Amino acid sequence: MTETVLVVPGDGIGKEVVPAAVSVLDAVADFEFVEAEAGDHVKAETGEALPDETYERAAEADATLFGAAGETAADVILPLRQAVGSFANVRPARSYPGVEALRPETDLVFIRENTEGVYKGIESEIDDGVTTLTRVITDDASQKIAEYGFEYADENGYDDVTVAHKANVMRTTDGQFLDSVAAVAEAGGHDYEEALMDALAMHLLLRPEEYGVVICPNLAGDMLSDLAAGLVGGLGLLPSANVGEDNALFEPVHGSAPDIAGEGVANPAATILSGAMLLEHLGYGEEAATVRSAVESVLESGPRTPDLGGDASTEDVTAAIVDEL
Numbered sequence: 001m002t003e004t005v006l007v008v009p010g011d012g013i014g015k016e017v018v019p020a021a022v023s024v025l026d027a028v029a030d031f032e033f034v035e036a037e038a039g040d041h042v043k044a045e046t047g048e049a050l051p052d053e054t055y056e057r058a059a060e061a062d063a064t065l066f067g068a069a070g071e072t073a074a075d076v077i078l079p080l081r082q083a084v085g086s087f088a089n090v091r092p093a094r095s096y097p098g099v100e101a102l103r104p105e106t107d108l109v110f111i112r113e114n115t116e117g118v119y120k121g122i123e124s125e126i127d128d129g130v131t132t133l134t135r136v137i138t139d140d141a142s143q144k145i146a147e148y149g150f151e152y153a154d155e156n157g158y159d160d161v162t163v164a165h166k167a168n169v170m171r172t173t174d175g176q177f178l179d180s181v182a183a184v185a186e187a188g189g190h191d192y193e194e195a196l197m198d199a200l201a202m203h204l205l206l207r208p209e210e211y212g213v214v215i216c217p218n219l220a221g222d223m224l225s226d227l228a229a230g231l232v233g234g235l236g237l238l239p240s241a242n243v244g245e246d247n248a249l250f251e252p253v254h255g256s257a258p259d260i261a262g263e264g265v266a267n268p269a270a271t272i273l274s275g276a277m278l279l280e281h282l283g284y285g286e287e288a289a290t291v292r293s294a295v296e297s298v299l300e301s302g303p304r305t306p307d308l309g310g311d312a313s314t315e316d317v318t319a320a321i322v323d324e325l
């Protein structure tokens with residue numbers, strides 16, 4: 001069977017790193033790639049950043065590989081995550097031999113709730129200069145992310161599970177989150193620790209080696225995973241999977257990087273590693289491992305893009321990775 005992979009490069013460096021990842025995927029698997037549009041450039045032409053056709057294709061594809069959008073990112077990626085029915089955003093952040101890192105001992109995986117919290121979009125201006133935002137936390141979504149997080153830790157050999165929260169302030173919503181996680185942990189006999197997310201940010205910065213899987217409400221997962229990118233060498237290294245029941249979307253954690261877009265020097269590693277997660281999701285475990293080890297080998301030996309201190313182009317790095325396969 002030939003799986004259909006929808007490819008949405010988007011804006012900025014998305015247009016550079018997605019073709020890089022497609023060429024790597026093409027070297028190890030026989031997918032049918034279908035390309036679709038989204039992002040700032042589409043909005044400029046049509047008034048809509050995410051065409052219905054792209055949304056529907058993502059819902060129907062076996063998997064989607066997304067690059068990045070610019071100013072319209074929230075109008076593009078949030079609906080696309082919905083299109084694939086994603087409830088979990090999996091964001092591994094690990095250091096690599098040969099890559100200079102603030103914390104070379106980092107091996108973290110953020111399991112970010114992907115449907116609610118402040119991302120429900122319930123915001124209003126209730127009076128002149130007075131605005132509100134409704135944060136939605138439900139037992140169902142919280143139990144689901146907890147189940148996924150504990151299972152992920154078990155299956156991937158992580159002993160430490162931490163649950164990020166700020167229930168000292170958001171007593172009702174994060175109180176619910178903690179209660180839901182506790183119910184799942186009790187039913188499954190899982191150990192974990194709770195951590196206030198502000199202090200957790202500091203502990204991750206100082207002692208990442210004491211942590212493994214971090215289960216997070218939506219916004220906390222967004223922020224902590226970017227912080228972790230800073231520990232391991234930058235956003236060019238962090239892949240992610242938006243996992244649903246039977247569909248999924250894969251994307252680098254980074255954005256469209258307008259400061260380097262068009263120069264051909266974006267680090268393709270995050271998107272290629274997202275491609276490895278896609279392979280794994282579609283049942284190509286061996287090919288995923290091959291891609292990961294090719295990326296690791298090139299990160300160690302070079303060539304490297306400027307964000308990692310090198311002077312190679314996106315194409316040079318991609319060609320070196322394809323050569324390694």
Ligand SMILES: NC(=O)c1ccc[n+]([C@@H]2O[C@H](COP(=O)([O-])OP(=O)(O)OC[C@H]3O[C@@H](n4cnc5c(N)ncnc54)[C@H](O)[C@@H]3O)[C@@H](O)[C@H]2O)c1
Pocket residue numbers: 013017067068069070071072073074077235236237251253254255256257258259260265266267268270305307
């Ligand atoms: N999922 C998405 O589509 C997404 C995510 C985050 C930000 N954005 C959008 O991207 C735009 C820029 O946002 P930002 O600057 O805050 O974040 P960004 O991730 O685009 O860039 C942050 C910094 O990291 C660098 N960087 C990011 N990816 C890199 C790569 N692969 N190789 C080398 N360097 C890389 C950039 O050059 C920049 O200095 C905004 O319009 C924002 O809305 C989109």
Ligand SMILES: CC(C)[C@H](C(=O)O)[C@@H](O)C(=O)O
Pocket residue numbers: 073074077078222253
């Ligand atoms: C662009 C934005 C909607 C998105 C998010 O908040 O999820 C981004 O920051 C990310 O991390 O993928």
